[in-house]
Amino acid sequence: MPFDGGILPFIFMVAVVIVVLSVFLSFVPIMLWISALASGVRVGMVTLIAMRLRRVVPAKIVNPLIKARKAGLDLATNQLESHYLAGGNVDRVVDALIAAQRADIPLGFERAAAIDLAGRDVLQAVQMSVNPKVIETPIVAAMAMNGIEVRAKAKVTVRANIDRLVGGAGEETIIARVGEGIVTTIGSAERHKDVLENPDRISQTVLSKGLDAGTAFEILSIDIADVDVGKNIGAQLQTDQAEADKQIAQAKAEERRAMAVALEQEMLARVQEMKAKVVEAEAQVPLAMAEALREGKLGVMDYYNLQNIVADTAMRKSFGESADPGTDAHGGK
Structure with a gap:
């Protein structure tokens, strides 16, 4: 029992130490700090902890910084961190700066960061400057x-x-x-x-x-x-224009034909109306003559004389038709 009473507090303390160390190591990137120190990049532990507090992933800053220092670029942690907080891609910007330096293209960090924040691939732009x-x-x-x-x-x-x-x-x-x-x-x-x-x-x-x-x-x-x-296309346009002109001419001709038909029908209607009036007038003649005979305004001899005039007129008309050069001896055409 004394053994059990002494081992349990020890196990509890070991567990507490392990938990504290795990939390500490997860919050403080010890291995990243060691890697930076081994690469000759001096980044303080306080700076790494401050990145955590500002919700900046330390690896997104330290790894590009190590790459830049190895390439001979003089970049500061604040520059990379500010570009990261602005929503830029720090690793792409550093790669572009390294490629520009190797190709002897004048490109500063501010210009590269502005290009990256504008939505363009700055690394691809540098590569396109070298390889069109x-x-x-x-x-x-x-x-x-x-x-x-x-x-x-x-x-x-x-x-x-x-x-x-x-x-x-x-x-x-x-x-x-x-x-x-x-x-x-x-x-x-x-x-x-x-x-x-x-x-x-x-x-x-x-x-x-x-x-x-x-x-x-x-x-x-x-x-x-x-x-x-x-x-x-020129011939096709001319063909289309000729077809359009033909259709317009056909439409105008159809319009004129319709107007001629309408005019002809109107004239026929007028002729029929005039014939009807003539028939109506001829029908009134016997009635008028009978009325005149009944009232004594027209005598019998006057009536016979009128009939003789009508017969004489008809005879003269038949003679004129027979003398027409367009008729034959029998009165035919």
Whole structure:
């Protein structure tokens, strides 16, 4: 029993010490401090604890700092920590600074941090400054003055401009400007054969326009990768115009025909109306004559004389028709 009473407090104390050491070692990066000290980077233990209190991961600061010191860069802990707190990628910035130093490209920490915070890959930008990138444009179609379509595709060799990475336009602007230059050059050619015979005319004209102004790149060269002949757009436009003119003419002719039909129907309606009035007037003649005979205003002899005049008129009319040169002896046409 005395043995049991003495061992339990000892075990409890050992457990407490282990827990305290675990908490201390998890909060204070002893191994990171030793690694920095072995690399010749002096980072105080208080500084590491203060990083923990400021919710900064010490490894995100110390490891890039060790890398920078080994590369000969003079960077301070506060610089890296402030960039980390601003939401930047400290490791990428340090790698970019090392690559720029090796390539003899003037790049300071503030500029690299600003590029990183702007959302651009500063390491890729430095690498592109050393090794230019080739941007291939989509097929651009344009029409020459003779109406023939020409389809061209270009390859643009660009190099990153470190000074214009912040606020400069990206690759989409380069592609759009080159495409616009291709369309302008092809459109100013009198014949499509001129473009096919001298495709370098496109690259020279486009390159002379200074298309990299205001962008994050510097255009080194523009090479025409492919030139093809497309459709005869001029002939197609003329065909479409002729078809449209034909349809307009047909519509106008149909309108005139409809108006003529309507006018003819109106004239027929008027003739029928006049015939009806004549029939109505002829029907009134016997009634008027009977009324005149009944009232004594017309005598019998007057009536016979009137009938003789009508018969004589009919006879004269038949003689005139028989004398017509367009009739035969039997009165036929």
